[in-house]
Amino acid sequence: MKPYSTPLTTCLTTLAFAACLATAVRPAVAADLRIGFHAEITSADPHVHAVQNRNVWMHVYEPLVRQDAQLRPAPGLARGWRAMDPMTWNFTLRPNVFFHDGSAMTAEDVKFSIDRARSMPGARTLRAYLKDIESVNVIDPMTIQVKTAGPSPTLPDNLSLVVVLPRSIGKADEDAFAQGKGAIGTGPYKFGEWVRGQRVVLSRNDKYWGDREPWDKVSFEFIPKEPARATALLTGAVDIINGASASVIEALKRNPSIEQAATVSYMLNYLFLDQRPTTPLVTDMAGKPLPANPLAQLKVRQALNLAIDRDVIARKVMKGDSEPAAQTVPEGFFGYEASLKPGRADVAKARALLAEAGYPQGFQMTLYCTNDRYLNDAKVCEALGQMLTQAGIKTAVQTQPYAVVLGKAQGSKPDVSDLSIGMMGIGAVSGDSLQPMIATLQSRDPKAGTGQNNYGRYSNAKLDALIVQANKTISPVEREAIQRQAAQLAAEDLGIIPLHHQKASWAFRKGLGITPRADNFTYAMNVREGGAAAPAPASK
């Protein structure tokens, strides 16, 4: 179809792009993969904690424990691991693994790497995930032992964030990495170049211990704006893009040479609710402060839960980019309780519950949300405001940048929140419901480091007990049973109101296929020629 056969005026006035689109998608040079990436890399040091950086550097470096597509732990540079006792873990390393400079990987390198990550200075570090580690010891060249201060059942998952660097890099710090020194890993690709603000280019490691990669070169092009990413895909400037949400999928769908893939991700959007006796931003219908905090009552929280129509939000606001949720993790994750399904909205029942709780006229409140952090966050909030208002709770919506909302939620005065209700997000980064529950539902204790995201100061002793117990249980089967119980209790008491899990989405040229990952990561190792029927790459 000749792209210029449609009159230009028609194109401009109706802007029916699909009809006017040039269908020719320029193919890439054979065996190169160009990825249109949604963010820019902020550091070349893989021990610096930044989610988008990790997506890229996981091609060049590898951790002991890998995360599979559902974020479950899988063997990486460690062939296997065992808890010798509740506070000692032994990891058996994979033999015959070589760094890009030819040197062999041994337990000394692993010890060096973990110690380096634990002691890294600065703000963007992995220390939060490694704080349980007391010491790392070399048992023999192929075995490493990690001792923890208390039982740490999630230690292997946490170690999936720490990549192994050769100890020969010595004191190379972030600056050294930025200059290109020290970029030596064991991964399937080697570091090529990093043009700040524009792209990272990697080249295949022909001496990789695992399956040989089909791509000679992999480049990540940084294109933060979604429409620009989609345009780049359409014009053939890149082969695959991540973050292809509904707003661009519709246009891309009409193009027969573009395909999509999606999966539910770990990112949960939820509402936190102030549980203190009085709360700042809730008043009666006339605007006068109320004697007690309505949100502290279970019936009111239940009413809120019933007023929200998650299906409408998923359909109309997220346009298919979300999966309604009733717990902190999506299906397939560790700790998921299958019997907890998000219920249907019931506005009448919500109103009845409000009356029962003592608010037959309803009340007013202000809902705070971010406008620059989560997919469609401002739009979801506006829809929430509408729905709650129509159920009798007159809701004003305030959307502000994440830094501002977070500051208010944490509280301008120590330990006092400025907000009554807000929408936030939490991700089960390790594929496990324990960490998000600790962060959002466990009682807040700054010294112990629990409840960091429990902005509403929710406190349930029974739930706390379950969470603490799970955190001490090494056996996965036992632990999961306890976490499922905790999820059940959390859903009954509604300490937070889970809304939905965001979906991770990709679009790519016809002929490619990708194994979607729940952490929204785009790995060249998961992208193959051969379309959707491409087999999942082995040992990943």
Place this chain on the structure above:
Amino acid sequence: MIDTLLRRIAQSAVVVLAMSLLAFAGIHLVGDPVYLLVDPAATAAELEAARQSLGLDRPIHQQYLSFLSSALSGDLGRSFVFNQPALGLILERLPATLELAIVSLLISAVIGIPLGLAVGLRDGGWLKRLVSAGSIAGVTVPAFWLSLLLILLFSVNLGWLPSSGRGPVGTLLGIRTSLASWEGLSHLLLPALTLAFANTAIVIRLTEAGTREVVSQEYVRFARAKGVGPLRLMARHIAPNVMIPVVTALGLEFGHLIAFSVVTETVFAWPGMGKLIIDSILRLDRPVVVAYLMVTLLMFVLINLVVDLLYVVLDPRLRTKAAA
């Protein structure tokens, strides 16, 4: 001459200082950058440690004073996000912005000056009306909307030009520029056109006004009466005299182009200083914001000074006055 220069420099130094103080204090009030850097599940202890490592736990006046003292040795602090020297980050992106600004300037000069001359010579006519409408459009249509329209037309509909990013950088005449390849040029075209749009309107107006004034001068009428041909008239008498104010104005416009590139770079994801500053403002990366403002201010002072000197150099009348 010299004391005006010195006074200028002193005043500019005061402005730069005031600006840095303002930016420093202001961003501090807008929000806490630490939240954007650490893991969302970080404990209070880790937040404090992060603040300490960035020096944000000290009182604001202490932070400012230490900033000033290191600024004197060229260290404008480290970016919170990249942990790289802020000045280095800005200088790294400067060539991309300069490239965009220079190409835009050339486009608006190449289109604007001939059009302005043509319109200034004739009185009225369809060309004048067309150019008049065009220059109103140039001032009215907001740059960001125009870029959307251009992307719609040339990238999405026609597929002729890419909509974002900078092309490959090669070496042309010893300078590293993306003009060295066709692909680089295709990436540059849309952003440069957007940026040039408003500027062309200004150039046309300036040239037209200047031409009209010059044409009505005695020496031009005299030359015409002598029988000097139109081409020679234009080349030797009119154009050079119109050029003086136009070139100096172009010099000042260059500074404006650099400032306005903020919008164009954001829409087209052009990796220049402008995009960096917007991203940094939204990410609360204070060191980069402060460094950008200081660098840009200094650039402006420099451009203004150079333009003033140029004016004296180009206009022989001022040269004699200055010598006197």
Place this chain on the structure above:
Amino acid sequence: MPAALAIAVTPVPPAPSPTRLLLKRFLASPVGAVALGLLLLLALLAVAAPLIAPQNPYDLATVSVMNSDLVPGSRSEDGTLTFLLGSDAAGRDILSAILYGLRISIGVGIASALIALLVGTALGLVAAHFGGQVDAFLMRIVDLQLSFPTILVALTLLATLGQGVDKTLLALVIVQWAYYARNVRGSALVERRKEYVEAAIGQGLPALRVMFVHILPNCMAPLLVTATLQTAHAITLEATMSFLGIGLPPTEPSLGLLIANGFEYLLSNKYWVSIYPGIALVLLVGAINLVGDRLRAVLNPRDDQ
């Protein structure tokens, strides 16, 4: 004798008032007339927005996400509302959003121009009146500020002040006052040398009175032109800042923010979210610019071709 007296006292028709003359000359140009008409229409629409808009897009009780992303001309789910220009992702009527957005854009633009006018005029008059050190100091600041592009000044201020209507207003006022100050000071200096001012001063009238009652009215003409063009500039600047995400907050969506919201729909067929607000903005700013241009031509007959 009586005949001569009769001739002398033949009544002469009263001269038309200066504003009448101004208007007549203004309207002599078709472009100027159309622009003025358009501007008045837009202003009227903006003022009457709450009355004529089909929907109040910021009243959450009337907006439903069930009506999101509808094509121009569709009806709402319950059939009570026709979305003449389509709806956005939250179910807001674009036409209503444009009307309210016009309100905010015009409101912020005019408010900032007025405040800047007052501040700038006052300072300009002060500089012209006192002369000497005061004048030199004030004009130095004016020159310095004017040598920097407005977008840079606005960017700096908004980066440091944060988002908000009041902060955006403040930033716009700071950006603009220097133009007025320089303008008024120039005119005032010229007027000051004129005889009537010397006479007034000689009469012993207080300085303030001389400034405001005698000098200022004669500076109004160029000031009016500047005010018009600066208002257009302020509106465009605010739209640009809102588009970049550092201007007005999302709770007070101006046209710039509406356009930014529609940016992501570039590729899908939902052009109406960005294009129509953009057209409204261009019409508004264009009308103001044309009116200002025509005013300048009318008030300075020498420049009028």
